[in-house]
Amino acid sequence: MKVRLLFPDRDADLTAALPDGTDDLIADLDLGPVLEMMRPDRDLAELCPVVLFHPLTDADEIVRRQQILADALAEPDLVQTLFDLAGRALQSQRGLWMYGGRTADSLLVKARHGIEAFLPPLRELAGFAAARLVGVRSAGLSELGHRLVDTLDAGYLDDLTVLVRQLQFPDGVRTRVRVQPTGLLGRPELLPPRAVSWWTHRFGRPGRVRFELPDRDEAGAQALDALRNDALYELALTVDRAHERLLAFFTQLRGEAGFYVGCLQLYRRLADAGVGVCWPEVAASGEPWDVEGLSSLNIAVREGARPVPNDLVPQPSGSQLVVLTGANQGGKTTFLRSLGSAQLLAQAGMFVPAVRYRSGPAPGLHSHFRSAEQDAPGAGKLAEELDRMSRIVDRCRAGDLVLMNESFSSTDELQGTFIAADIIDALLAHGVRVVLVTHFHRLAVHYLDRPGVTFLRAERLDDGTRSHRLLPGAPQPTSHALDIFQQAMSSSTSNETSERRL
Known part of the structure; x- marks a missing residue:
């Protein structure tokens, strides 16, 4: 049967067996809590990953x-x-x-x-x-x-x-x-x-x-x-x-x-968590994304709260490359994870935490995120990033989706831009879709007038508050990191004042 x-x-x-790079994808998209939530029984830990990946x-x-x-x-x-x-x-x-x-x-x-x-x-x-x-x-x-x-x-x-x-x-x-x-x-x-x-x-x-065997007739x-x-x-x-x-x-x-x-x-x-879902539509390969009200899957599962939803409006020229820029801690990485998670759910035949989600299928999904270890100073960080990207490029096929989060930030902006631009251009030329989060202004403006590119910018209110919404907008030369510094200094000063009063 x-x-x-x-x-x-x-x-x-x-x-x-899970595809190469699955462990990196789980870590980058913060899918650990999601996979744990989906486990139907304690002895079936690998079941849902096999289907999803x-x-x-x-x-x-x-x-x-x-x-x-x-x-x-x-x-x-x-x-x-x-x-x-x-x-x-x-x-x-x-x-x-x-x-x-x-x-x-x-x-x-x-x-x-x-x-x-x-x-x-x-x-x-x-x-x-x-x-x-x-x-x-x-x-x-x-x-x-x-x-x-x-x-x-x-x-x-x-x-x-x-x-x-x-x-x-x-x-x-x-x-x-x-x-x-x-x-x-x-x-x-x-x-x-x-x-x-x-x-x-x-x-x-x-x-x-x-006939009956005699007692103790072992040979018989x-x-x-x-x-x-x-x-x-x-x-x-x-x-x-x-x-x-x-x-x-x-x-x-x-x-x-x-x-x-x-x-x-x-x-x-x-x-x-108050998050609604929809049945995703499967678009033809190469068609642009059409996303409305996409919520962060990992935040909803981990925190049990409704995240701020975001949209990705389709562009007339398509969206083979999506570039996310804007204020630090403005929700760019969260939205990148949301897109990657939604794509996995959609191609597993599942619902998606969104009002509307339409996307072409990707034969493979790959992620290249800056790790916590790469934030620390030291030699060899760029080599590690290049080695991981080399393995991703070797696995890529036409139609695949690559998620890049602050890639090559272990080096300076000039060198990082040259490296990232060469790799992204090669991926696009071979029919691979790319979603890029970057604080390199030089890299972002490299694609400013190119067809098939969608730009989203993390919103920053006039008082420096992050709304965690990403809106269509060209890249700006600043990521407003000074807001975070001032907020940290204000918090530190407030704590010192409280200690003195005590």
């Missing part, structure tokens, strides 16, 4: 996930029940270790007990699918429901129950051995069990030959076990494969349903 809640034509690889690029697949998630938001118990039921089914297998062994007999016993433990969850799943899944609106959940109803019908489950009983061999193991032309015995052939009547069970079959017991294992070998492998398929199905069901459970948890967190 196939689950196919994440892809229309296949089950998702829930153990796939392997973004979809096909619009139909994105819409299909959105429809499944819409059904889950309307009836949260749909995916929660699937997740819990699969979890209970897997929990029923925890005691199978006691049947472990290297013989065909022990393998058969282990597989039979495993299938027997799966029978109640299978019946429950079939009933739930018939009652709740086949009538939902989304194609993904409806198709899963129909597959479960068609496969797990009452006749199939009854036959499976009978088969499990027969595999206990209450009348013993019946085999047939053919004599080869050489006079040697061939491989034992397992025969189906006979129907046992009450009379036969009570008095035995007429003419049946019996070993020979008899070897014959039994030879006879059960093929059957044990077949039953074990059937058990493994059921185990894989419930594991897959728990994982794929667990992703939507994680989405529900994130949705509730955003709702508690």
